[in-house]
Amino acid sequence: MLILMKSGSTIEECSNVEALVRRQGFEPLPVPGENRIAICVTGNTGPVDPGPFSDLPGVLDCIAVTKPYKLVSREVHPEDTVVRVGNVAIGGRHEPALIAGPCSVETEARTLAIAQAAQRAGARMFRAGAFKPRSSPYAFQGLGNEALVTLARVREETGLPIVSEVLDAEAVSRMEEVVDLLQVGTRNMQNFALLRRLAKSTRPVLLKRGLSASFEEWMMAAEYLLMGGNPNVILCERGVRTFVRHSRNTLDLNVVPLVRERSHLPVIVDPSHGCGARDRVRAMARAALAAGAHGLLIEAHTDPASSYTDAAQTIDIRTLSGVTEDAQILGRLERLEPVESATVR
Ligand code: PEP
Ligand code: MN
Secondary structure, X not given: OEEEEOOOOOHHHHHHHHHHHHHOOOEEEEEEOOOOEEEEEEOOXXXXXXXXXXXXXXXXXXXXXXXXXXXXXXXXXXXXXXXXXXXXXXXXXXXXXXXXXXXXXXXXXXXXXXXXXXXXXXXXXXXXXXXXXXXXXXXXXXXXXXXXXXXXXXXXXXXXXXXXXXXXHHHHHHHHOOOOEEEEOHHHOOOHHHHHHHOOOOOOEEEEOOOOOOHXXXXXXXXXXXXOOOOOEEEEEOOEXXXXXXXXXXXXXXXXXHHHHXXXXXXXXXXXXXXXXXXXXXXXXXXXXXXXXXXXXXXXXXXXXXXXXXXXXXXXXXXXXXXXXXXXXXXXXXXOOOOOHHHHO
């Protein structure tokens, strides 16, 4: 249940409501909004009786939340959430954020050169994996701690915020030092120990959709982060596994307007893993922005064919510049009031 407070309600009135929630054996979670405060009742297994709450001073309304996720839903938080990563704002009506870099961190010289080239091509954040979740245990697993040193250098030299994947809960503290946006990969979307740990992080989290996760499972995974105390979550669609053989995954772009309808969290798209083929990445990046994505995550390299991992889907820097141009044009759609806006928002 969600308890909506009247605008202008006092701190004391809110504390009163929270105390009653606790006396009933549940946990209150305040959700501040632009115009009013809401208090979310969590920890209940069934419906909560609104009776005792509706008469308390300062309470405007009590709304039953029907979904198995609450804090990520628009019912609880009607305004778009904007997540800030360094100097970049993602979400709402901010211009689409372009996150780019090689799949894996490579040698320091090469990684730095890619980062500088990507920055010139319009990337606002640099992404590269230090620890790689590989399907085969014999495949290259990433350069590990050495790669973190390289990422720190890239941040220092370029000023770009760093995005990198964290594979397990134990690695979070170490990675928080150099990584501005912690990526949870598709294979870890339901690693609840990792999500609980990231919920305590002060760094924002990029939560990729599981490769066969339903919309609800994805939202519930994000709910772990918000419920545990981390409101800075960006969702990322990266393709799901289907019967098709012509692409690595099937990029599920209709999920983008669905996320925007049901959740206030920003949603970005990764067309690289969604296609698995570099020739289709730019087209699908355009499609993602047209569908309402708040940003893009793209694998790019100065010499794509020699990428340590995911070479086939990695675009060159010229193509990345093209994506930036597309984003400038398509980003304007966000500021128009299209006919569809009633359903998109
Ligand atoms: C990646 O971003 O390089 C990656 C491994 O992504 P995903 O988890 O989507 O497969
Ligand atoms: Mn990759």
